[in-house]
Amino acid sequence: MTIVENHEFPMARTCPFAPPPAYEEIREEEPVSRVRLPDGEWAWVVSRHEDVRTVLNDRRFSADRQHPDFPQLVKGEAASRRPDEERTLITMDAPEHGPARKAVLGEFTVRRLEALRPRIQEIVDGQIDALLAGPQPGDLVDSLSLPVPSLVICEMLGVPYADHEFFQEHTVKVIKQSTPPEERWAATKAIQGYMADLIAEKEDNPPEDLLGRQIVKLRENGTYRRTALAGMGFLLLVAGHETTANMISLSTVAFLRNPEQLAMIKADPGKTLNAVEEMLRYFTIIDAATARLCVEDIEVGGQLIRAGEGVLALGYSANRDPRAFENPDELDIERGARHHVAFGFGPHQCLGQNLARMELQIVFNTLFRRVPSLELAVDVDELPFKDDANIYGLYQLPVTW
Amino acid sequence: MKIIVDTGKCVGAGQCVLTEPALFDQSKDDGTIIVLNETPDGELAEKAREAAHVCPSQALSLEE
Numbered sequence: 001m002t003i004v005e006n007h008e009f010p011m012a013r014t015c016p017f018a019p020p021p022a023y024e025e026i027r028e029e030e031p032v033s034r035v036r037l038p039d040g041e042w043a044w045v046v047s048r049h050e051d052v053r054t055v056l057n058d059r060r061f062s063a064d065r066q067h068p069d070f071p072q073l074v075k076g077e078a079a080s081r082r083p084d085e086e087r088t089l090i091t092m093d094a095p096e097h098g099p100a101r102k103a104v105l106g107e108f109t110v111r112r113l114e115a116l117r118p119r120i121q122e123i124v125d126g127q128i129d130a131l132l133a134g135p136q137p138g139d140l141v142d143s144l145s146l147p148v149p150s151l152v153i154c155e156m157l158g159v160p161y162a163d164h165e166f167f168q169e170h171t172v173k174v175i176k177q178s179t180p181p182e183e184r185w186a187a188t189k190a191i192q193g194y195m196a197d198l199i200a201e202k203e204d205n206p207p208e209d210l211l212g213r214q215i216v217k218l219r220e221n222g223t224y225r226r227t228a229l230a231g232m233g234f235l236l237l238v239a240g241h242e243t244t245a246n247m248i249s250l251s252t253v254a255f256l257r258n259p260e261q262l263a264m265i266k267a268d269p270g271k272t273l274n275a276v277e278e279m280l281r282y283f284t285i286i287d288a289a290t291a292r293l294c295v296e297d298i299e300v301g302g303q304l305i306r307a308g309e310g311v312l313a314l315g316y317s318a319n320r321d322p323r324a325f326e327n328p329d330e331l332d333i334e335r336g337a338r339h340h341v342a343f344g345f346g347p348h349q350c351l352g353q354n355l356a357r358m359e360l361q362i363v364f365n366t367l368f369r370r371v372p373s374l375e376l377a378v379d380v381d382e383l384p385f386k387d388d389a390n391i392y393g394l395y396q397l398p399v400t401w
Numbered sequence: 402m403k404i405i406v407d408t409g410k411c412v413g414a415g416q417c418v419l420t421e422p423a424l425f426d427q428s429k430d431d432g433t434i435i436v437l438n439e440t441p442d443g444e445l446a447e448k449a450r451e452a453a454h455v456c457p458s459q460a461l462s463l464e465e
């Protein structure tokens with residue numbers, strides 16, 4: 001059989017509010033097909049909603065991003081893989097993954113997060129105060145989108161207020177695509193070192209915060225290791241930062257471009273949670289990052305995938321699949337969009353999803369109520385969208401009010 | 402209707418609790434599902450169907 005890769009990956013977008021046009025072609029014509037990656041290797045892309053769910057919910061696909069054969073989305077990235085580094089949740093497979101995830105899940109239950117709501121509201125209000133006190137145009141990314149998730153997770157982890165700035169500075173370096181690799185590594189090490197010190201301080205008399213409770217719990221079941229907990233703290237910090245920030249920025253633009261939909265949530269804040277689901281679906285900012293390595297032959301959508309082959313489960317394509325969503329390219333905050341895969345699917349489905357939902361809900365309800373005259377300071381086509389990043393979003397969002 | 406849960410599959414995403422807190426809760430310890438009412442009817446049965454549909458790990462099934 002000759003092997004043909006019809007497409008290179010990543011594929012180019014033509015519109016900031018839509019996936020690359022080639023996604024539709026693939027989804028309709030060859031839903032499981034091969035693509036050429038930047039390093040010259042090839043991988044499968046899986047594009048239909050049903051098939052994406054199958055891949056993400058089957059143990060025959062591994063999430064071990066340290067594995068040498070794991071598909072490489074950025075050329076040269078494999079060289080920086082460190083198979084002997086402490087493994088975090090997101091790269092673990094069964095049977096290691098389940099217990100590690102369950103150990104921390106209790107911190108993210110719907111009910112526990114509800115108790116955090118007033119504090120998140122305060123944080124959001126504080127950042128909006130700062131935006132309004134600053135010059136016009138102001139940058140929403142700097143004043144609201146990036147600080148909110150960072151302050152919230154610091155609060156949960158029990159990071160002292162005085163250290164928030166250190167955290168902000170270094171996490172931004174870790175998540176920015178433009179940071180040179182050595183500098184990113186140094187920033188990562190700085191945060192991990194800080195996290196280990198913070199945890200060490202909490203060991204004697206574990207306080208009532210996420211890290212404190214984890215120390216107690218892991219000691220009880222005899223699995224406590226400081227480095228492992230520091231790795232978890234680091235993951236929580238990074239995984240929820242840029243993701244939530246980009247969703248705040250992009251959704252704000254989408255609301256401002258769709259005033260009738262904005263009017264609906266202003267008239268009835270009860271609709272905001274549904275609107276958040278729709279925004280998550282509509283933008284699907286993490287798309288190919290839900291990659292996997294096949295470890296046992298399996299058929300997906302009629303195509304045999306063999307052990308050792310890489311797979312990209314295209315969440316953005318799945319979330320625009322007309323088989324799962326009617327008029328998928330339309331933004332409709334009243335559709336029931338909850339079966340989207342913007343948080344992934346299956347065992348690795350986003351641990352922080354309900355925290356992210358709550359932050360987004362509070363931000364939109366507060367921002368548009370408190371700043372009813374909010375407007376973009378430049379045209380949409382002048383906005384710096386992150387076309388070059390693994391996580392889609394905006395570098396800046398200049399606004400006036 | 403009867404709600405059947407595969408706790409081994411549950412990934413603790415809490416989608417069921419968000420759908421209907423009267424039917425579902427999550428363990429404080431490990432975040433996995435607790436069914437508060439296994440045999441809902443009427444409007445609650447409809448909510449149970451919705452929860453089974455949105456559960457991200459297909460941990461919920463229904464015997465109608």
Ligand code: HEM
Pocket residue numbers: 056063089090091101149153235236237239240241243244247285286289290291341342343344345347348349350351352353355356
């Ligand atoms: C809108 C914001 C967010 C989006 C779109 C998002 C998206 C995702 C996706 C798609 C995955 C699955 C990755 C995979 O299957 O390989 C994931 C996993 C994860 N996310 Fe999020 N996330 C968001 C916010 C957060 C927040 C706020 C936190 C924590 C505070 C967080 C923590 C995690 C963790 C720990 C994992 C790994 C879970 C596991 O492997 O079991 N995320 N996220």
Ligand code: SF4
Pocket residue numbers: 410411412413414415416417418427432433434455456457458459460461
């Ligand atoms: S929605 Fe599914 S995975 Fe999530 S807590 Fe409920 S049963 Fe578990």
